[in-house]
Amino acid sequence: MNAISATSFLASKKLTLSDPDWVRYALIIATLGVIGLFLVLPLLTVLIEAFAKGWSAYSASLTHPDALAAMRLTLLVAVVTVPLTTVFGVSAAWAIARFDFRGKSLLITLIDLPFSVSPVIAGLIYVLIFGAQGWLGPWVSEHDIKILFAVPGIILATLFVTFPFVARELIPLMQEIGHEEEEAALSLGASGWQTFFKVTMPNVKWGLLNGVLLCNARAMGEFGAVSVVSGHIRGLTNTLPLHIEVSYNEYDFVGSFAGASILAALAVVTLVFKTVLEWKQNQDKRLKAKG
Amino acid sequence: MSISVNNISKHFGAFTALDNISLDIPEGELVALLGPSGCGKTTLLRIIAGLEQADQGDVFLKGDKVTDQPVKNRQIGFVFQHYALFRHMTVFENVAFGLRVKPRRERLGEAIIRKKVHDLLSLVQLDWLHDRYPDQLSGGQRQRIALARALAVEPSVLLLDEPFGALDASVRKDLRQWLRNLHHDLNVTSIFVTHDQEEAMEVASQVVVLNHGRIEQQGSPSDIYDHPANAFVSRFIGQTNVFDLDEQDNDWLQTAGLSTAHQKGKIVHVRPHDIVIEKSSANSDAFVTLKDWQHLGSLIRVELVKNGSAASVYAEMPNDQFKRLHLNKGDKVDLRIRHAHWFH
Numbered sequence: 058m059n060a061i062s063a064t065s066f067l068a069s070k071k072l073t074l075s076d077p078d079w080v081r082y083a084l085i086i087a088t089l090g091v092i093g094l095f096l097v098l099p100l101l102t103v104l105i106e107a108f109a110k111g112w113s114a115y116s117a118s119l120t121h122p123d124a125l126a127a128m129r130l131t132l133l134v135a136v137v138t139v140p141l142t143t144v145f146g147v148s149a150a151w152a153i154a155r156f157d158f159r160g161k162s163l164l165i166t167l168i169d170l171p172f173s174v175s176p177v178i179a180g181l182i183y184v185l186i187f188g189a190q191g192w193l194g195p196w197v198s199e200h201d202i203k204i205l206f207a208v209p210g211i212i213l214a215t216l217f218v219t220f221p222f223v224a225r226e227l228i229p230l231m232q233e234i235g236h237e238e239e240e241a242a243l244s245l246g247a248s249g250w251q252t253f254f255k256v257t258m259p260n261v262k263w264g265l266l267n268g269v270l271l272c273n274a275r276a277m278g279e280f281g282a283v284s285v286v287s288g289h290i291r292g293l294t295n296t297l298p299l300h301i302e303v304s305y306n307e308y309d310f311v312g313s314f315a316g317a318s319i320l321a322a323l324a325v326v327t328l329v330f331k332t333v334l335e336w337k338q339n340q341d342k343r344l345k346a347k348g
Numbered sequence: 349m350s351i352s353v354n355n356i357s358k359h360f361g362a363f364t365a366l367d368n369i370s371l372d373i374p375e376g377e378l379v380a381l382l383g384p385s386g387c388g389k390t391t392l393l394r395i396i397a398g399l400e401q402a403d404q405g406d407v408f409l410k411g412d413k414v415t416d417q418p419v420k421n422r423q424i425g426f427v428f429q430h431y432a433l434f435r436h437m438t439v440f441e442n443v444a445f446g447l448r449v450k451p452r453r454e455r456l457g458e459a460i461i462r463k464k465v466h467d468l469l470s471l472v473q474l475d476w477l478h479d480r481y482p483d484q485l486s487g488g489q490r491q492r493i494a495l496a497r498a499l500a501v502e503p504s505v506l507l508l509d510e511p512f513g514a515l516d517a518s519v520r521k522d523l524r525q526w527l528r529n530l531h532h533d534l535n536v537t538s539i540f541v542t543h544d545q546e547e548a549m550e551v552a553s554q555v556v557v558l559n560h561g562r563i564e565q566q567g568s569p570s571d572i573y574d575h576p577a578n579a580f581v582s583r584f585i586g587q588t589n590v591f592d593l594d595e596q597d598n599d600w601l602q603t604a605g606l607s608t609a610h611q612k613g614k615i616v617h618v619r620p621h622d623i624v625i626e627k628s629s630a631n632s633d634a635f636v637t638l639k640d641w642q643h644l645g646s647l648i649r650v651e652l653v654k655n656g657s658a659a660s661v662y663a664e665m666p667n668d669q670f671k672r673l674h675l676n677k678g679d680k681v682d683l684r685i686r687h688a689h690w691f692h
Binding site for chain 1 (some may be wrong): 434
């Protein structure tokens with residue numbers, strides 16, 4: 058009786074899964090078409106435009122001092138913001154997953170704020186604070202500290218848009234894992250740091266790396282917030298995305314698409330890393346579950 | 349005293365988890381903290397371990413006041429209900445953890461650590477699993493590894509939080525016996541938390557019964573069973589028939605051989621095995637009828653009803669003795685109470 062109902066169930070499941078061929082092909086072609094039209098074609102255009110005047114023009118525009126300065130600044134911004142975001146993300150996730158306190162749900166909502174706010178507003182906030190008419194503007198200029206239209210402003214704006222990445226990856230993960238393994242480590246005589254590095258970190262490392270990777274991609278690619286605070290000073294406050302825009306506006310198409318090709322390459326590298334991470338993580342899981 | 353707690357209280361918001369608890373546990377005992385869920389037993393264990401802070405009161409381990417010491421300085425071994433094994437480490441690394449995190453000057457050499465871990469794994473009979481990960485083990489195996497890990501640091505006391513709570517019934521039975529034997533061999537003062545009175549009676553040398561954050565009774569299993577301090581303990585430990593007495597009950601209690609002349613309370617508790625039943629002669633004015641019976645292995649539980657009462661009375665007797673009585677459902681029986689506990 059059971060066997061019969063089980064087989065008929067399987068049969069019906071197979072039936073519902075096997076759509077007519079034309080549906081299958083139509084869906085596959087539609088998906089590939091959209092991806093081709095909106096992802097592959099633009100990427101190709103970037104490359105074609107970048108190399109429109111040949112390899113030498115491409116390399117010349119990339120080795121132009123302004124382009125090099127933009128790349129250096131972009132790297133600097135990433136090098137400064139990613140560690141800060143990581144430290145913030147880990148401590149915020151720790152606080153939220155481990156302690157109960159008033160305003161905890163408010164904090165979780167606030168961490169998401171940069172995702173829901175337009176990056177332009179993120180930039181404007183700093184203009185309103187540090188601008189000549191802003192709250193701290195007079196004090197800042199009195200002490201000869203440059204924030205707006207300078208590197209500190211760019212870093213602050215980038216921090217604002219990237220700080221949720223690591224925290225968002227870690228909070229659900231740490232909540233799910235719970236506190237018991239850490240208590241066990243403490244009861245075995247481990248110090249707080251030993252517990253953190255030997256027990257907490259290994260348990261969340263894949264989530265953490267994923268968050269860091271996404272954060273890095275965003276830090277290097279951010280346009281809106283940075284655009285508001287940067288002032289677009291060539292060779293000084295232009296990050297790579299801003300350099301692309303400025304070049305394009307000045308009809309330097311090779312220069313702008315050459316810059317774009319670098320950012321596109323960065324995106325591809327990020328994707329490859331992410332895939333490798335996921336693959337490693339799965340392998341890790343399989344290794345431990347192998348019975 | 350190996351473990352002492354003095355006047356411990358703990359509140360969670362408006363809820364009182366522990367209400368002025370004092371407890372002394374001598375060296376080498378295997379103590380069960382027994383009580384219904386929410387009685388504060390796990391909180392008390394975690395306070396002794398240092399995983400939770402008491403609102404007031406002190407904890408002493410081996411005579412030293414450790415109230416303000418963090419858990420890592422208390423030299424305790426703690427076994428969690430859900431094992432809490434480090435999931436990214438092999439079984440070997442799990443057990444070695446406590447030895448490897450010691451400060452450099454106290455740390456043993458690698459060769460000694462290896463030997464010690466393998467000895468511990470042999471002690472819990474799982475050395476063959478040393479290179480597996482926790483995910484690959486059964487619940488019972490995980491719990492034994494968790495115990496080996498706790499023992500690796502040579503704790504002065506061993507604390508176990510519902511150690512068998514997450515296991516299958518059959519595995520649980522085996523592990524109980526095993527824990528008892530292990531404790532006999534190692535003789536480290538141990539406390540385990542349980543809500544299962546059978547488990548407490550079977551494993552522990554001392555039982556502490558907790559309810560609503562207070563200690564109801566502390567004593568050996570036989571002490572607690574034979575001389576329950578109050579109605580709660582009597583009901584919680586083992587089976588018991590509860591009779592709320594009023595004037596009319598005097599008659600039948602007298603007939604059942606229980607003197608009400610110098611009664612010491614309004615409530616009588618009678619263990620099922622303290623009720624003796626006999627088939628009454630056909631013309632007797634017996635007031636108890638046999639309703640049904642159940643096989644409990646070597647014992648038979650007999651369900652009786654008193655005339656004019658809806659509540660059942662339970663009696664237990666050995667299987668063969670029951671057979672000799674040749675009783676059928678609906679038979680009138682005479683009933684004799686051999687022993688009773690009186691409560692107010």
